[in-house]
Amino acid sequence: MGVLPLQSHDSRGRLYIVGTGPGNLLQMTPKALKALGEADCVIGNGFYLDLVEPLLAGKEVIRSSMGREVDRAAKALALAEDRVVAMVSGGDAGVYGMASIVLEVAERSGTNVPIQVIPGITAAVSAAALLGSPLSGDYVTMSLSDLLTPWEEIERRLDLAFRMRVPVVLYNPRSRGRPHNLDTAIGIARRHLPDTTPVGVVRNAYREGEDRLVTTLGEFEDHFAFVDMHSIVFVGGEETRILRSETDGRGIITPRGYHRKYVY
Known part of the structure; x- marks a missing residue:
């Protein structure tokens, strides 16, 4: 598990954990928009995916439900072995969001997937x-x-x-x-x-x-x-x-x- 600069053009897979803020695209940070733009695959809870739907054209979208956070984290890490993946999380991913469980699963699995947490505006x-x-x-x-x-x-x-x-x-x-x-x-x-x-x-x-x-x-x-x-x-x-x-x-x-x- 490593930290990857957002501007990197490394051909390896990588995982962005993206805080989408309240869901209004005007409230998302430029860095979050850039991460979603780079992603080949976007995974997340269906409610939060719907809020950023205009940014998902041409990408593989994987929907998950509440209560499946561990499975979602493992799936995102597996996909990111050789693809650019964005995990969306409402608000800030590090505040009652997906960042901690993804990092925990990554730590326990021993993966070498580069991961970067992209901050968002918390509720x-x-x-x-x-x-x-x-x-x-x-x-x-x-x-x-x-x-x-x-x-x-x-x-x-x-x-x-x-x-x-x-x-x-x-x-x-x-x-x-x-x-x-x-x-x-x-x-x-x-x-x-x-x-x-x-x-x-x-x-x-x-x-x-x-x-x-x-x-x-x-x-x-x-x-x-x-x-x-x-x-x-x-x-x-x-x-x-x-x-x-x-x-x-x-x-x-x-x-x-x-x-x-x-x-x-």
């Missing part, structure tokens, strides 16, 4: 921009999916995160299979934060059906139906506040601290 960053500036300083990201992490451990981490009183971003907040995980997480938040704490939700960021919600911790339970697995939830910290604009409605800001140092 916390892309969705935060649609709310204003909720993550201006320190913040924590947490996933509410207990498919790979025991729920008891997630609860322990949530309690520690909310004790810090910094903004907390919740990935995978609510699914049909685990609709109550969000309820539990917000209950933990309310132990440590006042009900006036701002909460923001962005659904389908930069994709068809984009929508957002700005509310408070005390009122959020009335809006749980708004949240699904295509959403990301922002729970503010002790300095976070709702920002009101005549043109854009309500947004969220967490001041960086300039007010403590400068007069403006």
